[in-house]
Amino acid sequence: MCLAIPAQVLSIDSATDQACVSLDGVRKDVSLALVEGVEVGDYVLVHVGYALNRISPEEAEETLRLMRTMSEFDPSPSDERPQPAQVEAPE
């Protein structure tokens, strides 16, 4: 039920706070009521007709890079390896 799909913003109608997005070539109007600062060309997560969030291309690429490096065989003990991902300090 929480499934959201990445879609690219093709155009924005500021008057209605809506964007036309491309979902793998299929065009659809979605509401921008939940996001700020979205621009044409951005990728957003679309869920039940709303853009929930912008997707960060930099973070997406970094995740893929980590996937490639994490899965390389590393004979050193795991506790001596650099941590693979951002660790957030609990509040």
Place this chain on the structure above:
Amino acid sequence: MKFIDEYRDSALARNIASAIRTEVHPDRDYRLMEFCGGHTHAIFRYGVQDLMPENLRFVHGPGCPVCVLPMARIDQAIAIASQHRVTLCTYGDLMRVPASERQSLLKAKAEGADIRMVYSTQDALAIARAAPDHQVVFFAIGFETTTPPTAVALKTARAEGLSNFSVFCNHVLTPPALRAILNDSGQDAARIDGILGPSHVSTIIGSAAYAFVAREHGLPLVIAGFEPLDVMQSALMLVRQINQGRRDLENQYSRAVSPAGNTKAQALMRETLAPRETFEWRGLGWLPDSALRVADTYADWDAEQRFPVEVTPSREIKGCECPKVLRGLLEPTDCKLFGTVCSPENPMGACMVSSEGACAAYWSYGRSRQSNRATTASAA
């Protein structure tokens, strides 16, 4: 599709699986609870469990809003639609969920109630605008991912003075459900070594909302995306945490999730909705502060106040093990109804109706798998 295909790369999946097999310690078990139904679906659809070593098991959690909604709330929605002659709009996920007396929204619709499936709260608002003399109720369900669109609908209805629109609110919150499972110290509590944290819920509420898991329960949690490589990378991150004795909150899904989440959506939710003192969850019982109702300042758009109904107490289907499946205590194949009288075509319980339910995932992708008894207490 960009941001999807890259995270389904089979060669990379084999490499990550190989890393996991290399790094797990052979003398211990790793039991990782995937909270979300979206994770369950990915694990089965892409055969992720089959790529894991024998001593790493995924334990299925309660993260499926359709599955945890108690029958009584569906009974209430049907009663609102039939007793008050309103148009009831809801998402397609709910249409076939069993209610009392073998009823469902779909059957009630067939019997004459005006029940309509909508894609978005915007559609429900449009129906209300088009028929100003007719009452339209939006049957709202879902976790924090699906809640902000309901908040937008309430705010829009008030701004436009849409007096014929109201919301039957059943939105539930993920942290209290996770707390309930982690606080369950009963004899049959599922043993969990680490948690794959919610994916799209976290885009809204932020990863920091789960800091309590490490702080209060001493368990590692990794916010995980829904694609198969996301799930596998998160599993590897959890294995490393467990091996190193760390209990950290990590964010694998950083392309969409920040520590603070979507603050605009959170503000809309705070404005239009308020916490309920308690709410019933299928499988988890009554949990305090675990759900939302329409806020007092929006009471004119609250369907529960506008359309009070008499509902007799419901009884779950005898023999249905959904409650234990939702708590990670049983696998779907441990239920004697699974695959006999209960299937997606003829669901007895909600876990078989929703495509994200563990039973539906087993039916669609994993029926031939040997039942995994690792999640039962006897194996603990």
